[in-house]
Amino acid sequence: MENIQVHELAKNVARALREGKPTEAVEVLARLHPADRAEVFCHLDRADQNRLLTLLTPEEIGEILEYMTEDERHEVATRMELGTLSRVLDEVDSDVAADVLHELPRGEVEQVLSQMKAKERAEVERLLPYADASAGGLMLPVPVVLRPWMTAEDAINLLRREKPDTDIVYYLFVVDENDRLVGVVSLRQLVIADPDTPIGQIMDPQVIYVGPDTDQEEVARLMEHYDLLALPVVDRDRRLLGMVLIEDVVDVIEEEATEDMFRMVGLSEEERALGPVSQSVRLRLPWLVINLYTAFLAGWVVSLFEDTIAKVAALAAIMPVISGQGGNDGIQTVTVIIRSLALGEVDVRDLFRLLRKQVLIALANGAVIGTLTALTVLLWKGNAALAVVAAVAMVLNMLVAGIFGVVIPLTLKVLRRDPAQASGVILTTFTDVCSFFIFLGLATLLLGWI
Amino acid sequence: MENIQVHELAKNVARALREGKPTEAVEVLARLHPADRAEVFCHLDRADQNRLLTLLTPEEIGEILEYMTEDERHEVATRMELGTLSRVLDEVDSDVAADVLHELPRGEVEQVLSQMKAKERAEVERLLPYADASAGGLMLPVPVVLRPWMTAEDAINLLRREKPDTDIVYYLFVVDENDRLVGVVSLRQLVIADPDTPIGQIMDPQVIYVGPDTDQEEVARLMEHYDLLALPVVDRDRRLLGMVLIEDVVDVIEEEATEDMFRMVGLSEEERALGPVSQSVRLRLPWLVINLYTAFLAGWVVSLFEDTIAKVAALAAIMPVISGQGGNDGIQTVTVIIRSLALGEVDVRDLFRLLRKQVLIALANGAVIGTLTALTVLLWKGNAALAVVAAVAMVLNMLVAGIFGVVIPLTLKVLRRDPAQASGVILTTFTDVCSFFIFLGLATLLLGWI
Known part of the structure; x- marks a missing residue:
């Protein structure tokens, strides 16, 4: 269903609820596919959701719950009265029920379980020991098994x-x-x-x-x-x-892709575009603080060469060109490696083949980008020595970016950490520090000619 | 199957082929699940693959082809003799056959089709008009349909x-x-x-x-x-x-996630970690050239303030801190927005809600990061005015990053472009240019106090 329809339907349901026409609200929902019903429900505000929870049967609530994302489901479940929750969980697949129970305080889990039907309770209890993100947490009971001797x-x-x-x-x-x-x-x-x-x-x-x-x-x-x-x-x-x-695994594949994408830029996979501000601040701030001090580390490298910069201020204008290019080149390599590791296309044994390839790419691209850099700096600043320093620093920096782009994610993998985690920030720190050191170092050595 | 086993098995097959024991090679493969057979096949070098193509039956080749990725499949198909290819395509699902034919030159398509069996040919010809990335390109014929009046x-x-x-x-x-x-x-x-x-x-x-x-x-x-x-x-x-x-859609979901991830950093989705160097160079170079000149644009902004930098070289050391933080903050926002657009969680109608949220996040995080920046600069450089300039520039820059992080992907969406495409490079250009302008501009205005 289009987003615009969801907005429209949510508005209709909310209006009916506020005008004291609960049956109309329930009817609008009843006409929809349960997947769409869940989406419209999640677009309502809390007060309207709570009113609906008292109007729908446990079976109807269960059906909506099945189609929500994990976060939405937890949020709604914690707002339900425990007795109602037991009756709702009787109606849902046992993996969904286990998932909801995992998020409740231990005392409440017992209370909810004790009010569930015996068969459903037994099925859920078998799943509870397993983590949500494991095969045990995803599995459903097998309803019928066959025997080899049956016809x-x-x-x-x-x-x-x-x-x-x-x-x-x-x-x-x-x-x-x-x-x-x-x-x-x-x-x-x-x-x-x-x-x-x-x-x-x-x-x-x-x-x-x-x-x-x-x-x-x-x-x-x-x-x-x-x-x-x-x-x-x-x-x-x-x-x-x-x-x-497979239906449940499709969601896992989406989740894992989101997780990798977010971790690469230091985001938590819990972050949602329209989630609460306080959550985003809490999730992003620690990472931004770390990033601030890695950026100060790069700034400190620059400060070692302040005397050189005071003499040739043009160096400050070329600095971001070298570091920007190195950072981007490295991020490209890191992204390819992270994705290939996630899809199982490469592993740590491929280190040398991967390094060899990246070095060759850096040399080929570096030859072109280095030449363009030299020409542009020459035309812009009319300083041949500066042009040469910029070009050499550019090529060296692209080599460094290619090598770190392979080594950092593979190292995280060997350390049994998620290669996607913080590869972006770690990589940028390395490429920034190296690029400033190489470029300003070369410039200082050749200061007489610049 | 573990990557290490694939390497091992590929080595065994290659050895058998080279020692003139073709039956042994075929037997090693026959013992595997077709999915693993395809993986081992793709790990062999071209000469060994070609030898195997003459040893396997069309049915066996077809089975391997079904489990290859699109790129691998095209690559192998173009190396096959057209008559063999016809017999192989008789054996595969018609969506796979159509996909292979889409990559062949027009003249060869006719030749291959003319040698196929009548029924298989008719099925493939029905799919040929549809693009690979459309429902028509993914669909299979329905083998049996029912009628409402049947029991x-x-x-x-x-x-x-x-x-x-x-x-x-x-x-x-x-x-x-x-x-x-x-x-x-x-x-x-x-x-x-x-x-x-x-x-x-x-x-x-x-x-x-x-x-x-x-x-x-x-x-x-x-x-x-x-x-x-x-x-x-x-x-x-x-x-x-x-x-x-659903089996074919699982591959689509993986593909689309890879595509978004790669496009965000300016990579082509064709890039493979262990693909040929020449391909990576060809795919990456145009983007690196564009990036070079957007970086020079940022460098040009810095050059406007060279006089200021010549007087206070410490500015050059703090510059990368401000721009790095803005770039990272913007990339986080862009990533959340791109992913939410891809998963259909938000759309362009949500612009103001998204902007409002990002502005609030930027102000909250900016307050903390700005304070830390001021304190750090004060301790490091002992210059109160410089500390204030750095902190103000940091907060403004985080605001800019948050706003562009929302506006750029939504603008691409409205223009019917992929929001993921080049959002990274466009965003970094905006944040770099703004950060240098804000920071060095403020410093120039307050030069007397620094």
């Missing part, structure tokens, strides 16, 4: 009997007499098979699976690499614990 | 008869007597329904669909928003043309 017809009859109430059954997992995962059958294979064929013959015994502690980024990478719609999660004895669905 | 049992018998040969049948689309899309049924619903129920009663008549020219980013957004596994593509009369699968 295709037995399996279809089982499905008819159990009537699993979600659309998640496109792969069916097969477990042996010890409940160990031994194969997978797609629902299509089951339907088109001769009814008497045993499952053991139709199933694919080469199942790809993960443990519950596998990181969600690895889960996403596996499902993308092998084009899977569902990935089984098993314990150490290969007993089936649950399965992760 | 669930009829539908299952139809599936048994047709035996669609792919796993893509988890949603079944329902069309009326004029072949117009009227509903959707999941295979699960079909299996668990009472055999006599007419499809018209089980189906969901509220189907979400797109036209063939819809951009792939919009396709991905819809499928993510509505949690869809398959999205039908229809013509103007709502007749079913094909369907887009």
Whole structure:
């Protein structure tokens, strides 16, 4: 739905609520797809949201909750009365329920769980030990399992009997007499098979699976690499614990991309364009302070050459050209490396190939950019020695940027830190410090000619 | 599969090929999942790849091709003999075949098509008019359609008869007597329904669909928003043309995220960490030249104040602190806005709310960072007037960065350009020029006190 429609619908719902026509407000929402209903709901202000929460059934609230982002969901859940929350969580997928409970204070978790239905409560409790960002935190219970000795017809009859109430059954997992995962059958294979064929013959015994502690980024990478719609999660004895669905992984992929993009510029992934100001200030300020002092470090390098600058003030005008170009060149390299690491295209073993490539690129681009720099400075300032110093500093600085652009993210990777984290600020500090030192150092050495 | 295993396996295959043991090489590959087979293949050098292309059957080559990235696929396809290519394309999904043909010269397309099987050729020819990055370019033919008047049992018998040969049948689309899309049924619903129920009663008549020219980013957004596994593509009369699968959209989401990340720093999305040097040089150089001259623009602003700098060289040391902080602050804002636009969380109508927020953030962060700047400069240089000038310039510059960080991407959006494109370089130019002008201008005005 277009943003403009969401704004419009939210306005209509709010007006109906304020004019004392609650049924009209609920009807406007009821006509929408639950995904759009969630979006309109999140565009309302708190007072209207709270009024709606008293008007909707637990099932309706649950449906909206399923389609919210994690942050929105937590925010709404903490505002609900605990008894209502229990009834709502009875209605949602157990991974969503576990996710909501993870954000509540420990005492409240117990209270909410105690008021949930026995079956739903048991399912959620099995998921609670796992982190939200792990396979265990993403998985859903498997509603029906097959056995190798069943026939295709037995399996279809089982499905008819159990009537699993979600659309998640496109792969069916097969477990042996010890409940160990031994194969997978797609629902299509089951339907088109001769009814008497045993499952053991139709199933694919080469199942790809993960443990519950596998990181969600690895889960996403596996499902993308092998084009899977569902990935089984098993314990150490290969007993089936649950399965992760592609729908949930699509959100993970978006999240991880946002996270990398934000971390590169020192932002927290919690930051939202229209989130509260206080949150943005709190999230950004520490990083800005660090950045301030790394910038002062670069400034200190410049101050070492104040005597030179006092004699040739033109150096101050060329300084930002050299450092700007180095910073940009380095950021380009860092971005390529970070993304390739995230997509699993390269790893630390590729260090020397990556370095060799960046050095060659820096030399090729440096030859062109260095020549242009020399010509421009010569035309501008009419000072041949200054032009040569600027050009040499430019080429050296591009080499430095290329090398640091590879070494910094790979070093973070080796240290088991996220390569995206702070690569931007660390890199700019290195390139700034080096560029000022190289350029002003050269100028000081050759001061007699400039 | 771990990168290290891929390297190892590629080495084994290459050794077998060189030692004249082709069957051994083929066997190593045959033991792998096709996704891994494709990865190992792409790690071989060209000569070994060419040798393998003569050893594998068209079906085996097709299977590898399906799991390659677009670039890898094009590169391998252009090296194949046209007759072989026809037989390979007979084996792959028609969207993959269309994608390969889009990259061939027009004359060769005709030759390849003329040697393909009639049915496969017809399917590919239907897709050829659509751009790769549109719904039409991503869609696959729908293997089986249902009619509202069929019973669930009829539908299952139809599936048994047709035996669609792919796993893509988890949603079944329902069309009326004029072949117009009227509903959707999941295979699960079909299996668990009472055999006599007419499809018209089980189906969901509220189907979400797109036209063939819809951009792939919009396709991905819809499928993510509505949690869809398959999205039908229809013509103007709502007749079913094909369907887009979630597996293919996962790749689109990765691609679009990479594209945004790369464009922000002026990189082309074609750039690969281990791609050829010449390509990186060609892709990066034009941008570096533009960047060089925007940096010279900032340098020119500095040169306007050379007299001031010659008198107080300490200004040159503080300059990079002010500009660096403004650039970083602006890049953070730009990144949040670009990502929110890409995910459809905000649009141009939110301009004033976004501006208001950034101004408040800049004032709050500016108060802290400005104070720290003043104190640090005072302690470092012992010059109170210089400290005040630096602090005021810092706060003003953070305001400027916040405002440009919102205005630049939204302006690009209004101009129907990609907001991510070159936002980084444009923004840094603005913040650098403003920061030098504000800081050195203030210093010049107050020169008597510094």
